Amino acid sequence: MMLQLDNVTKVYKVGAFGGRTFAAVDGVSFDVRSGEVVSLIGESGSGKSTIGKMILGLTPVTAGSITVDGAPVKAAKEYYRHVQGVFQDPFSCYNPVFKADRVFQLIKESYYPQVSAAEWDGRVRSAIEDVRLDPGQVLGRYPHQLSGGQLQRLLIARALLLDIKLLVADEITSMLDASTRIDVLNLLAELKERGLGVLYVTHDLSLGNYLAERTVVLRNGAVVEMGLTDKVFGDPLHPYTRKLLAAVPRLNAPWEDAAPTDACRYHAGGASGALFEAEAGHFVACARLDGCPP
Amino acid sequence: MTAIQETPATGAAAGAGVRREALYFAVRNGKLLAGFGIVLALFLLGFAGPALLEAADPNAYGTTPMSPPSGEHWFGTTTFGQDVFSQFVHGLRTTFIVGALGGGIAAVIAMAVGFTAGYRGGLVDEVLTMLTNIVLVIPTLAVLLIINAYLGVRSVPAQALFIGLTSWPWAARAIRAQTFSLRTRDFVALARLSGSSTRKIIMREIAPNMSSYLFMTFILLFGGSILIASSLDFIGLGPTEGISLGLMLQNANQWSAMQLGMWWWFLPPGAGITAVVGALYVANVGLDEVFNPKLRET
Numbered sequence: 001m002m003l004q005l006d007n008v009t010k011v012y013k014v015g016a017f018g019g020r021t022f023a024a025v026d027g028v029s030f031d032v033r034s035g036e037v038v039s040l041i042g043e044s045g046s047g048k049s050t051i052g053k054m055i056l057g058l059t060p061v062t063a064g065s066i067t068v069d070g071a072p073v074k075a076a077k078e079y080y081r082h083v084q085g086v087f088q089d090p091f092s093c094y095n096p097v098f099k100a101d102r103v104f105q106l107i108k109e110s111y112y113p114q115v116s117a118a119e120w121d122g123r124v125r126s127a128i129e130d131v132r133l134d135p136g137q138v139l140g141r142y143p144h145q146l147s148g149g150q151l152q153r154l155l156i157a158r159a160l161l162l163d164i165k166l167l168v169a170d171e172i173t174s175m176l177d178a179s180t181r182i183d184v185l186n187l188l189a190e191l192k193e194r195g196l197g198v199l200y201v202t203h204d205l206s207l208g209n210y211l212a213e214r215t216v217v218l219r220n221g222a223v224v225e226m227g228l229t230d231k232v233f234g235d236p237l238h239p240y241t242r243k244l245l246a247a248v249p250r251l252n253a254p255w256e257d258a259a260p261t262d263a264c265r266y267h268a269g270g271a272s273g274a275l276f277e278a279e280a281g282h283f284v285a286c287a288r289l290d291g292c293p294p
Numbered sequence: 295m296t297a298i299q300e301t302p303a304t305g306a307a308a309g310a311g312v313r314r315e316a317l318y319f320a321v322r323n324g325k326l327l328a329g330f331g332i333v334l335a336l337f338l339l340g341f342a343g344p345a346l347l348e349a350a351d352p353n354a355y356g357t358t359p360m361s362p363p364s365g366e367h368w369f370g371t372t373t374f375g376q377d378v379f380s381q382f383v384h385g386l387r388t389t390f391i392v393g394a395l396g397g398g399i400a401a402v403i404a405m406a407v408g409f410t411a412g413y414r415g416g417l418v419d420e421v422l423t424m425l426t427n428i429v430l431v432i433p434t435l436a437v438l439l440i441i442n443a444y445l446g447v448r449s450v451p452a453q454a455l456f457i458g459l460t461s462w463p464w465a466a467r468a469i470r471a472q473t474f475s476l477r478t479r480d481f482v483a484l485a486r487l488s489g490s491s492t493r494k495i496i497m498r499e500i501a502p503n504m505s506s507y508l509f510m511t512f513i514l515l516f517g518g519s520i521l522i523a524s525s526l527d528f529i530g531l532g533p534t535e536g537i538s539l540g541l542m543l544q545n546a547n548q549w550s551a552m553q554l555g556m557w558w559w560f561l562p563p564g565a566g567i568t569a570v571v572g573a574l575y576v577a578n579v580g581l582d583e584v585f586n587p588k589l590r591e592t
């Protein structure tokens with residue numbers, strides 16, 4: 001058990017004087033093991049990126065706990081040696097006034113100051129080759145001279161330079177074209193083989209399906225259904241999951257209307273958000289499971 | 295393509311490469327060269343000029359009053375026979391000192407306050423913004439009158455210090471706003487994930503992004519200090535000893551140089567102030583092209 005989220009809650013103060021509160025993430029618990037890809041699926045505003053940021057220590061947790069190998073999240077140098085993230089928008093991840101390869105230089109300065117320049121150059125080149133880029137084409141260029149796919153893969157190469165155990169990939173394929181997207185997904189599959197845990201945050205069901213062992217479906221900041229990907233996708237229990245799956249476009253088939261809301265009262269989050277184990281490794285948020293259709 | 299291979303991606307060479315590259319574009323930028331050329335010429339005149347002049351005291355009375363420019367007196371003489379060129383050269387020096395000192399103090403305060411407030415946010419931001427606003431609404435002139443009347447501090451460094459301590463708020467607000475928008479960018483988050491400290495993020499991620507902006511701030515503060523000092527001198531609140539371009543203007547005004555047609559008395563100091571401030575602005579436009587890689591592609 002590597003990454004463990006336990007009843008994690010993030011509350012923002014909203015309104016003119018911070019008088020009202022808004023729970024972006026509400027009592028979320030799940031885990032990511034080594035050598036496993038877990039996809040976190042949800043629509044915009046469901047709190048999935050906030051969860052990613054909390055795991056990376058970029059924003060504090062209001063309540064609950066996030067631990068990596070038993071140790072709590074700490075926004076410190078040693079923590080980032082093992083936990084890294086790749087963000088959604090590659091164009092925003094590079095300082096526009098510096099060359100793109102400066103992201104590697106920052107890693108060297110912080111973590112490998114003793115490594116010689118020549119050896120580091122070799123490591124950078126091999127990491128870039130690992131993400132199937134040509135070092136000669138991407139080194140020494142400014143961010144605006146590179147494509148989104150190249151930049152995104154350089155960020156993954158950057159994470160590979162460290163001894164990472166967990167990678168938070170926040171919508172990393174949303175800016176990529178279809179063929180590059182598959183390249184990046186295959187790369188994630190490779191990382192999984194190396195024993196890394198990957199939290200793959202996405203709104204795209206078909207991509208989540210592609211490589212994740214387990215899937216967590218998030219809605220309004222709370223988990224509505226989670227479990228093995230086969231089970232969640234093969235036999236969705238929660239009306240919201242059904243609606244999501246019905247919304248995936250298919251060739252030559254008219255869109256069906258979403259599954260009707262039924263006696264199954266799906267929760268709005270918080271205390272009512274207890275998850276029931278419908279079958280082994282398949283959890284669903286339902287107040288009364290027996291009221292749900294089979 | 296060869297240039298790309300030659301640039302090493304790692305080591306101290308990368309930092310040196312960035313500086314060398316900036317220099318490469320700097321020496322090819324006409325606006326920058328022209329602007330800095332004028333400032334440098336006036337600077338040299340102000341600092342080396344007095345040593346080359348025969349008369350040690352620019353305020354010494356001469357025997358040929360009110361004479362227009364001639365071979366003997368390049369810029370003519372005043373009502374009292376003082377050499378205007380000598381005053382101009384000495385005045386330039388004072389003006390540069392006031393500009394550099396006042397502008398420098400203000401820029402340092404503005405950057406410290408602006409970066410801290412913008413990056414930290416929250417309560418720190420509230421307190422610093424309040425302080426900024428308080429200093430912003432202090433009536434500078436009234437305070438200076440009081441200081442003059444009670445403390446009698448009327449030297450050039452004291453004037454520069456006072457200007458520096460009162461002219462930073464607008465710059466702090468501008469830097470704070472810029473920092474506020476830059477700190478939410480993903481490259482700042484990525485720098486944090488790279489183990490960079492807050493100080494390093496401000497100095498090496500946020501500040502370089504606005505380096506031409508920061509330089510512009512300094513230029514505006516520098517020019518502003520010169521202008522404030524000149525106006526203080528002009529209304530008679532300047533330093534009591536020595537000479538400055540503002541004091542020259544005040545004297546010219548006081549002794550009706552304009553009405554008497556003694557254009558050589560007020561034209562050089564006015565042109566000097568305009569040239570220094572204007573040339574700095576032109577240089578700043580050129581600097582933007584040097585610092586921003588997107589603007590330099592032709």
